Amino acid sequence: MINYKEIVDIIKKSKYMIAFTGAGISAESGVPTFRGKEGVWEKHGSQFAEIDYFLKDQEDSWKSLKKVFYEPLKDTKPNMAHIVLAKLERMGLLKAVITQNIDGLHQEAGNKIVYELHGTAKYAICMKCKTKYRMTEDILSLSPPKCEECGGILKPNFVFFGETLPSIELQNSMEDASKSDLCLIVGTGGEVMPAARIPYIAKQNKAKIIEINPKPSNYTDDIVDIYVEEKAGIAFSEMDKYL
Numbered sequence: 001m002i003n004y005k006e007i008v009d010i011i012k013k014s015k016y017m018i019a020f021t022g023a024g025i026s027a028e029s030g031v032p033t034f035r036g037k038e039g040v041w042e043k044h045g046s047q048f049a050e051i052d053y054f055l056k057d058q059e060d061s062w063k064s065l066k067k068v069f070y071e072p073l074k075d076t077k078p079n080m081a082h083i084v085l086a087k088l089e090r091m092g093l094l095k096a097v098i099t100q101n102i103d104g105l106h107q108e109a110g111n112k113i114v115y116e117l118h119g120t121a122k123y124a125i126c127m128k129c130k131t132k133y134r135m136t137e138d139i140l141s142l143s144p145p146k147c148e149e150c151g152g153i154l155k156p157n158f159v160f161f162g163e164t165l166p167s168i169e170l171q172n173s174m175e176d177a178s179k180s181d182l183c184l185i186v187g188t189g190g191e192v193m194p195a196a197r198i199p200y201i202a203k204q205n206k207a208k209i210i211e212i213n214p215k216p217s218n219y220t221d222d223i224v225d226i227y228v229e230e231k232a233g234i235a236f237s238e239m240d241k242y243l
């Protein structure tokens with residue numbers, strides 16, 4: 001039996017709690033995860049999200065990007081896990097969400113401090129002049145979209161294979177992890193470096209680690225103190241009863 005009251009008591013006593021999230025937190029909102037049989041990479045391959053391929057054939061790459069990332073994101077809404085994390089921030093208990101997700105659902109739920117380690121699907125960026133555009137149906141209808149300012153190539157503003165992570169987000173995440181005394185790991189397998197290091201930095205600072213994931217991850221047997229074997233939406237709904 002999972003003792004949600006005990007978990008909430010630990011959260012309430014914490015001084016600097018962070019949440020490290022991955023695709024699993026958005027699964028109950030209808031966003032597909034990456035790995036496993038039904039995962040994005042298994043179903044569609046990953047070539048279209050490699051920067052070298054994108055530069056060679058933007059038209060083909062954009063076709064897959066729309067199908068794989070943008071169509072599933074239409075009409076998605078935050079679920080209870082996002083909503084309760086936003087409540088925890090408003091209560092002053094959660095200092096930062098560090099996410100690998102590109103779906104913008106943490107911000108939509110109301111979190112203000114969100115470090116998007118893999119960027120965001122909500123914007124496109126010109127690869128030449130770096131102008132950013134809010135992603136719209138109009139942009140998505142072009143094949144491939146071009147920058148209105150300079151005619152350069154527009155790319156979704158998230159990290160492709162072969163690209164580096166945004167340095168300010170990474171720096172801020174590492175700083176917050178090294179200050180934290182409690183780290184919630186939610187819905188990530190912990191497979192992709194350097195993002196996957198964040199909970200280890202927290203652990204080095206002697207932070208307590210609570211993981212919420214229906215399946216064990218790379219962290220579970222390694223650094224996790226309390227493992228909540230449950231879907232994020234359900235677990236956070238239960239926790240909410242004691243907040």
Ligand code: OAD
Pocket residue numbers: 021022023024025027028033034035036039100101118159160161186187188189190191192212213214215216217230231232233
């Ligand atoms: P993965 O697809 O690798 O892992 C998803 C995790 O979510 C797994 O551990 C699942 O068990 C868990 N999960 C599934 N449903 C869940 C639910 N309802 N509640 C909680 N957990 C659930 O996704 P990530 O770990 O986020 O990077 O992948 C990390 C990075 O790999 C992504 O950001 C992406 C990918 O390559 C880039 O594209 C740069």
